[in-house]
Amino acid sequence: MKIAAILSTLAAATLVSAGKFHPLTNPETRYIPGGFIIEFQEDIPRNVAHNALNSKKVDYKVRNDYTIFNGAAISVNSKHDGNDIAKISGVKNVWPITLHSIPRVQASKKKTTDPETASLHQMTGVDLVHKKHKLTGKGIKVGIIDTGVDYKHPAFAAKGAKAGCFARHGKNCRVAHGWDFVGDNYDGKNKPEPDSDPMDCQGHGTHVAGIVGGDALNIKTTPKPPQPFVGVAPEVTFGAYRIFGCDGSSGDDVIMAAMEMAFNDGMDIINMSLGGGSSYKSNPQAVLGDQLVAKGMVLAAAAGNDGAEGVWMVSDTGLGDLSTSVASFDNLYGMYHSFSYGGVAHPYSPAETWGKPISVASGTLLPLFEKDGTLSDGCDATLYSGVDVKGKTVLVLGDFTRCKSGARGQNAQKAGAAALLVQSTPYGLAGLGGFPGFPVASIEFKAGEEAVAVYKKAPKTPVTFSKDGSNFLVEGGGAPSDFSSFGLDGDLRSKPDLSAPGGNILSTVPLAHGGYELMSGTSMATPYVAGAHALYMQAKKSKPRGDVIRGVFKNTATIATNFGSKTKASAAKQGAGLINVLRAITTTTSISPDHIDLLDTKNFRKSIKVTLKNNGKRAETYTLSHVPADALNSYPDPKKSWPLGTPLIEADYATVAFSQSKVKIPAGKSVKVTLNFKEPKAGKATAFPLYSGYVVATPSSKGGVAVSVPYTGIKGDISRVPIMDTDTGFPTMGYLNSTHDFNEIPKGFTFDLKKDTPVVLTRLASHTPDRQIRIYDAKKKFAGFLFSSNNGAAFGKRGRDTNLDQEGNMIFDLWSWKGQVVATANVTAVPSTLPAGTYSVVVASQRKFTKGVYPADFEVFDLGSIKF
Structure with missing residues (x-):
């Protein structure tokens, strides 16, 4: 629908400078083609903003108009993209309309009445x-x-x-x-x-x-x-x-x-x-x-x-x-159906695609082993060769580095297995997607260990699955x-x-x-x-x-440990801790702000002031203390760019000195306390350990509720954290032929863009404020940012990619290119097509906490040249 231009209104309005387009921040993100969320400038009336769109001949239909959010959702019928819309005066921000799936959860119907589950x-x-x-x-x-x-x-x-x-x-x-x-x-x-x-x-x-x-x-x-x-x-x-x-x-x-x-x-x-x-x-x-x-x-x-x-x-x-x-x-506690093996019942959680109890007839269990005798993850279908699994329940390891549960289930089904049990790592009952029509379930780590031990002693031990649910103290x-x-x-x-x-x-x-x-x-x-x-x-x-x-709930949360640990779990995992509503409604003390971001070594905020307030009816004396939490090492190998799926836990603890370790505060009053932090001595800065902990203020009066605030920081220079996933060969360049097969570009190859499609593949191991694909002509002059028919303009903020999709396929961004570029990374006209020639392709990702000066502030990869 085109909204008619009201030229007199448009002329009378004072429109401000153009806005910003926010491209998709993750290659997994699905979106509505031609759909955009537009935020208008605060002082721009809605009708004026709509007329401004019309003045640029944007043919669109309003999907939703908003009131608190000064903007609208639109579907664009013309060839204008988000960059074009962001250029229009009065527009503040433009986002593609992204799609959000119904969240995946673990589900299991139970029949027991054990009250401990509540x-x-x-x-x-x-x-x-x-x-x-x-x-x-x-x-x-x-x-x-x-x-x-x-x-x-x-x-x-x-x-x-x-x-x-x-x-x-x-x-x-x-x-x-x-x-x-x-x-x-x-x-x-x-x-x-x-x-x-x-x-x-x-x-x-x-x-x-x-x-x-x-x-x-x-x-x-x-x-x-x-x-x-x-x-x-x-x-x-x-x-x-x-x-x-x-x-x-x-x-x-x-x-x-x-x-x-x-x-x-x-x-x-x-x-x-x-x-x-x-x-x-x-x-x-x-x-x-x-x-x-x-x-x-x-x-x-x-x-x-x-x-x-x-x-x-x-x-x-x-x-x-x-x-x-x-x-x-x-x-x-949790109610689960179970499998019994060696005289012990173990809970299991069905995969989402199965979603019901496993009803396999009594049979035997078969752990699938690697050639070295360790439990296999089930990703390599060749391991089933020569192994009789027909009618048996197969047990595999739940390490999802190589593939996910869908691929494992498919491999087991093709081999003739009756069901697949996946041992969770490091503990608990994992939520699995599974393979349609085939019974797949997760089991606890300890259950997997015990099952392997029983199998090695008595391979013919029968395995049975319960008809009803039972109550279990859950691992973790x-x-x-x-x-x-x-x-x-x-x-x-x-x-x-x-x-x-x-x-x-x-x-x-x-x-x-x-x-x-x-x-x-x-x-x-x-x-x-x-x-x-x-x-x-x-x-x-x-x-x-x-x-x-x-702030109140964070102050009064219970700081917890990971399962089986004696040290406090990272604040990057639990935040301020487990909510405690009783403490929240009875506390008479607050500490603010409710979190402390120490940033990284280069930008380290070593001195922080917090405000401790006594909301009680009498004076109170508080003792301040420091509780360190686990540090997370996600980059133990400096040659690797992809962070570990399960970070290594380290004792890389910061230290905190207080301007006052004890403070007396009258009723209704507050006091500022300076916290002086020192980064952990342990831990290599090149591994970027994520350290954290809690500052605690404990009242001296009997029954007083202690309050706390979490802090987090990174040891090392965050601008040096790897952004592109070089571990698996990204970024790279090739082309798709008429059957959409990916091919390397032969030396001296000249593209016919009507038949072949050059593509650039990227995969992010970390966030970047600006991921770009830059095009240079034969004289090394900047020609513009790559414009892809499927992904749009190649610049802007991007979130970290996940590893694999539910089918076990590696996630990455594919940028198909037909020789089009946009001139700037701010606002731009309709993409232009470059003349025939030879062009260099450079993938550049801005490092965190930098000003964005190219190339000094970017992780840069020159992928070579394309001729068309």
């Missing part, structure tokens, strides 16, 4: 908040931005009612607000079909809502819960904002519309258990999120489930300065979840902020799906934090904005 509230003090303080979240509104909510579920019924309801359909309904933005058939690529009914047909959103405020303590109707349980805040009022269809993805444009509606409906808290790839905080959801928090809301967002990928992987939605990024801890329970993503972000900011129970969580799912399921993910930890905010607001009889409450 022990998660004992980990956080919520059990005592319910019993002693009688807090339930009543009067607080929580918006669930997700797949919708099954509002008919009895766990969402008002007191005295047998079933839940939606306010548009009944009275006294706990789901009082909501909207379906998309319809059942929406998958992110087709046209949304919105309506007023936010019923959940997928399940994720209902599970999230149950954690926030479900109440399944006294349900008598069928289906009954496997055991009684209650959410964090069982009397909150819900808003259900459905942004996903029954399957598929959702676009930024829809998600942002839901965020704004939640605010306009009066939600106090919004829960965004979405997740995404690594990024910078300048993504549109994070920008709008900070705007909403600044207006008084709370935004809780999932930190992501990329723990197996190593550092720099915390997810994008929660990267705002004011939002809360939530990591996960495993519940102490009460500690940071293995799947939970590591920080920091691309600017060395301290993310995630906080942790909550997210592993092995029993909650609600739609009645049509059985009513109740156990799931794991930061998707489950995030609503726990959202519910905790509701309890805090009710306790304080006020509604502070999100970053204020975040």
